[in-house]
Amino acid sequence: MKPIGVFDSGLGGVSFLREAVKKLPNESFIYYGDNKNAPYGDKSEEEIERLALGCTEFLTEKGVKAIVVACNTATGSAINLIRERVELPVLSVEPAIKPPSDMGGQGKILMLATAATTKMARYHELKSRMKEPSRIIDVPCSGIADIIENGVFDPKAYETILDEKLSGYKGMEIDAIVLGCTHYIFISEAISEYAARNFKGSCTIYDGNEGTARRLRHVLEEKNMRELGSERGSVTFYTSGDYEKYKRIFDMLMARQR
């Protein structure tokens, strides 16, 4: 049986991969991190589109049976084009603003993402379909993915940069914080701690990984593409960057719970 291909600009998509392996333990996965070109979040949409198509080509050449774009930024600029170019099922992550919007509430929803995502037409169209779009505050977080790409996960290392991005909302009532970039899931502890110290409200954290992994399982079942054997599948890592450096961080992230 063929593997499932997952890609991201770098290591953020590993947060999705962990979720997918949990839900589909018998499937094999190929992960491709475009670490050489990360971060995507400060690049132009045209450049992101070109890079995302390159990742897609890499995975199709490996013979995958489905592709997951585990990068909100790549989804925003290239998902339509990817779907036009490949005949495989293509799934993707997107900022999970719907669950907290549907919950309703008086407080705001902070949507943390790359600068590129916060500017994209696709994201604004998604937001316009929410119950009360004015509850959602977009927070571009340039610089954060770069630190994560270097394998730094100590919450203390993020205090200054989080304050730089979030200090404007101190004292506000925040119902939810949406992690609209797959990298940020690895520092959700630092984000929760910052929120507890500085915001009012429940500050419940949301991300799109679980929903996308569930959808992947559903699509594979629907198309009779599910691996039915009882053996555990394999996970293979590829990168456009320095293999030794990123494989070490990849292994560490796969072993971590959060």
Ligand code: DGL
């Ligand atoms: N992990 C990516 C996302 O979900 C973006 C990080 C970056 O390359 O800037 O948007």
